[in-house]
Amino acid sequence: MTTEYGSGAAPAVPPRRLDARLNRERLVAAAREVFAEAGPGASLNEIARRAGVGPGTLYRHFPDRTDLLAAVLRDRIETLCARAEHLLDARDADDALRRWLHDFLDHARANQGMGGALLVETASAAGDPDCRRRIVDAASGLLDRAQRDGTARADVTVDDLVHLVVGIALSTTGGEPTGPEPPRLLELVLDAVFGGPRPDSPG
Known part of the structure; x- marks a missing residue:
């Protein structure tokens, strides 16, 4: 089966990449809420919990607190x-x-x-x-x-x-x-x- 190009249709986003993007958006949204409540020293684990992801996912997107603050x-x-x-x-x-x-x-x-x-x-x-x-x-x-x-x-x-x-x-x-x-x-x-x-x- 061949794929036709130039038809104007945008290429599909791979599911894994889409999941990663959605996780990042959830993390930023959760961080906005938690930082607003508890300040920039708020628990990163709480941010991950509210975003519905594990701490490992948070650190894959934002290796340290400064990166997450910058995203917010x-x-x-x-x-x-x-x-x-x-x-x-x-x-x-x-x-x-x-x-x-x-x-x-x-x-x-x-x-x-x-x-x-x-x-x-x-x-x-x-x-x-x-x-x-x-x-x-x-x-x-x-x-x-x-x-x-x-x-x-x-x-x-x-x-x-x-x-x-x-x-x-x-x-x-x-x-x-x-x-x-x-x-x-x-x-x-x-x-x-x-x-x-x-x-x-x-x-």
Whole structure:
């Protein structure tokens, strides 16, 4: 029996390779949950258990904890970038930027002890040198549109926004339960972003 090529049909994925891919996806999904609950020092055996695989399968995909943390970070960044792409088509440019920055803040605070600095600044050390650049590019597209079609002040830069959100995440992760609410702090920042420069502002 011969196999015809060029018919447009994608080659079938070997069952073993498909199983390995599904196991990896399950492990990353389980790791997101467990790290969010217990921090980056969470039990790897618990992650394997929730993924429905054995510890040996986990270590075949992720030889050490850093590899698994890096995979979780990349997965979160993929989600953020996809969200930004979706919001570029939103009718209200200001609201799109506001909603994405709140999403970014949620992601930056999602894991106890991981915070925004690990997500944005050390993700490259965890295995993906483009992680920070991808976040900056996602924010840049939304900011550019809000400056062009909305009311975002022209002197705000994307680095300003990223550092402000990271600062809120770091200052409120693991803090006092009676401290300021992170979304409220971000809204105060956004009031300045959309308020325009004051007459007495430098420059």
